[in-house]
Amino acid sequence: QLQLQESGPGLVKPSETLSLTCTVSGGSVSSSGYYWGWVRQPPGKGLEWIGSIYYTGGSTYYNPSLKSRVSIALDTSKNQLSLKLSSVTAADTAVFYCGRLVVVIDTSYFDSWGQGTLVAVSS
Amino acid sequence: SSELTQDPAVSVALGQTVRITCQGDSLRSYYASWYQQKPGQAPVLVIYGKRNRPSGIPDRFSGSGSGNTASLTITGAQAEDEADYYCNSRDTSGYPVVFGGGTKLTVV
Numbered sequence: 001q002l003q004l005q006e007s008g009p010g011l012v013k014p015s016e017t018l019s020l021t022c023t024v025s026g027g028s029v030s031s032s033g034y035y036w037g038w039v040r041q042p043p044g045k046g047l048e049w050i051g052s053i054y055y056t057g058g059s060t061y062y063n064p065s066l067k068s069r070v071s072i073a074l075d076t077s078k079n080q081l082s083l084k085l086s087s088v089t090a091a092d093t094a095v096f097y098c099g100r101l102v103v104v105i106d107t108s109y110f111d112s113w114g115q116g117t118l119v120a121v122s123s
Numbered sequence: 124s125s126e127l128t129q130d131p132a133v134s135v136a137l138g139q140t141v142r143i144t145c146q147g148d149s150l151r152s153y154y155a156s157w158y159q160q161k162p163g164q165a166p167v168l169v170i171y172g173k174r175n176r177p178s179g180i181p182d183r184f185s186g187s188g189s190g191n192t193a194s195l196t197i198t199g200a201q202a203e204d205e206a207d208y209y210c211n212s213r214d215t216s217g218y219p220v221v222f223g224g225g226t227k228l229t230v231v
Contacts, residue, residue, distance in 0.1 A: 035219060037219075037220065039222075046207075046209065046222065046223075046224045046225040047158075047160075047166065047209050047211075047222045047225065048222065049211075049218075049220040049221065049222055052219050052220065061217075061218055061219055061220075063218070064218075097165055097166075101219065101220065102171075103213065103219045104172075106153055106154050106172065106173070107153050107154040107155070107156055107171060107172045107173075107212065107213060108153070108156065108211065108212065108213045108219050108220055109156035109168055109171040109172070109211065110156075110158070110166070110168065110211075110220075111168055111171070111177065113165040113166055113167075114165065115165055116165050
């Protein structure tokens with residue numbers, strides 16, 4: 001049973017960098033063919049895809065609206081993926097989810113999700 | 124990047140059938156996948172690809188699509204189906220994911 005667990009500070013100051021880690025158990029971030037990704041959900045709002053990374057770590061895809069501020073990486077030695085979002089503002093306050101993403105020729109879907117972690121941006 | 128549009132809210136009488144739709148240009152090229160999200164919980168995949176259901180998802184959930192519209196149908200809605208539903212697909216601009224804005228389903 002694949003399990004994902006997000007971790008990181010629950011409070012970040014404006015203009016600073018938000019850093020989160022997702023620890024994967026019951027499976028490997030190096031599993032062939034999979035992507036891993038981050039999704040956020042501001043309070044009371046919908047899901048927003050942040051970005052995804054291929055299992056090799058060699059390809060990353062970022063939401064164009066966030067691309068200049070986002071970095072996603074894999075740490076295969078720790079079986080983790082990470083998210084860094086720079087220059088945060090209050091608008092970045094959200095629940096952040098990590099997930100395993102399947103991308104095939106005719107569709108894509110997150111088949112496993114972490115429980116989510118709330119990050120507030122405030123001074 | 125593409126956009127996916129969903130009705131903000133839909134209601135259904137207990138035991139009746141409801142269709143939740145998702146519209147967007149990317150759906151002419153890719154199938155939609157669907158997630159159920161209850162308050163305070165992570166999303167759960169309920170339909171993926173052409174019309175596949177993950178293990179453990181009741182068969183009252185089904186997916187379909189035509190043209191630029193994908194649909195999630197719940198046949199015989201139950202009280203526990205009350206939740207927010209989100210669609211996603213691949214993006215024709217090359218991005219692997221785009222989400223719809225979500226539909227709040229109320230079972231009355």
